[in-house]
Amino acid sequence: MIARILILLIALLTLPSWGIDRLVFRNKWPRWVRLLFALPHLLLLLALTFMAINESYTMTADAVKGFLLSATLCLVVPETLTALLLLIGRIGKKQKLFRRSMTVSAYLVGAFSFILMLYSFTLGYKRIQTKQFTFTHSSIPPQFKGYRIALISDLHLGTLRHHQDVVQQIVDSINVQQPDLIIFVGDLVNYHVQEIEPFRNILSQLKARDGVVSVMGNHDYLTYFRWNNTAERLAAVRQLQQEERNMGWKLLLNENLILHRGNDSIAVIGLENHGNRPNFPRRAKLQQARKNLSPNCFQLLLQHDPSYWEAQILPNTDIPLMLSGHTHAMQLQIGKWSPAAWFYPQWSGLYQQGNQALLVNPGVGEVLLPFRFGAWPEIDIITLDSPLAH
CATH class of the missing domain: 1.20.58 (Methane Monooxygenase Hydroxylase; Chain G, domain 1)
Structure with a gap:
């Protein structure tokens, strides 16, 4: 680099x-x-x-x-x-x-x-904030009115390896919200699976009624390290995926998870990373991930890279809500401006087009540099609202 x-x-x-x-x-x-x-x-x-x-x-x-x-x-x-x-x-x-x-x-x-x-x-990278969002859609079933989702992304544990207190603060800040579901949309590490070791016990403390669901980010494929061969890298990727499972997380690799409340249900669809640039992994298989889903079911899509929303979701699907990360808001924001806007039209916050929406989390960690100004580490709490329950 x-x-x-x-x-x-x-x-x-x-x-x-x-x-x-x-x-x-x-x-x-x-x-x-x-x-x-x-x-x-x-x-x-x-x-x-x-x-x-x-x-x-x-x-x-x-x-x-x-x-x-x-x-x-x-x-x-x-x-x-x-x-x-x-x-x-x-x-x-x-x-x-x-x-x-x-x-x-x-x-x-x-x-x-x-x-x-x-x-x-x-101090900037320790200034963790929690933001509240409400999402209303006609396909959200009545039993899921008030359902609370905690969204985080981009932990990049290697950057925080000497700051276990920061990761503990992130976990505590999520748990105090008592969410029904915790979602992590990728980039757990920078380069190595070994970055997880000091934080394994801390991240295992994340608690939600329906657990923790995660997907892969571009860094999680470990392509930024010089491996001896591809087989060695892929073995390390499988180890990283197993680490997430060992912490009690449900890792979705182009697959879906059905959540139930009484007689109602919603689907969480987890895609592998699919970037808008050739050097980013492009491994999403949307059709496979939506297999056997009812067209009337509320679908919540997880994809690390927000560029996938305009490229694939808006023109090809009616999926109501997609959750992403990746941009970090470039770890710099002044007012409503960030240099991330030069690269991503949707770089932080909630974006809506018609009946579809995208929420981009600016991350809770930092890549390489422990630096943040304005674009503070952020935990997003999304509360689902069903008009059918009114």
Whole structure:
């Protein structure tokens, strides 16, 4: 991963700092101050280059890469904003008041953004929120009025391997809601099945009347690790699937589960991951998963990747509700905007088109970097409402 973005990282670590050196330090500060300012950039460049040349996918290497990227972002984001504002001030250098105000703004924005970055890396990913949604549809049977579903996605346990308290908080926050059903829509790990080990007992504590139902996410196929051969990877995937079953989860692999309340029933359909890009697994078999289902039965579809909704569900089916994850809202949200919108039209929250809806959970974990700002870790509680029961 580092190798693929190394040129970008080099640019981020050199250009803003070079601009600040030219605009602030040059001809004004002693050389040792300038060297001291450049030192952390040089150390990060050397470390990142070493990691790129010696790319490794072990859990230790994953932790080192996460630390280096976190340190890089904490440095370059404030510096980039500061350098841009200082440069704007220089453009209007004949207007002393404008230049002075831009200089003060540059330092304030730089300091504030540095504090925000530190918060996001130290506390933001622990700020777990619970959101409530109500879904009404004519096919929901009366006995399922008030049925409560807890939805989570994207735990990425490898990123949280030193933060068992965070995963315990997630589990406790779900259990206190007393849901009828808990749904996990994929990406349990980053690279390795071994990431589950420190959390096995914690995740086994998830409790709901109808249990925990899960599906596979793109990371759960373990394709981001360099295996010796395909057979070795597939054996690890089967081990991951068994780990979920051993925790008491019902893993659905292109199959369905019927839930009953009295004489009424609903169907939960679990699809394997099906991404919108060639490098994502495309293993969904919708027709197979819906086999033997009554057309009048309320169907709840689980699919890790939300792009499947527009690509397959809306044009080809009348499935009322699909639950997804995957986007993380890019772990960054400012107001109602997230960079995830550049890649996914549906990236967080509830989307409706006609009588069909999609709920995208922004995840409770983080991939590689323990960082979140605005797009806080989220547990969604969906309450079903039946107009037939009114």
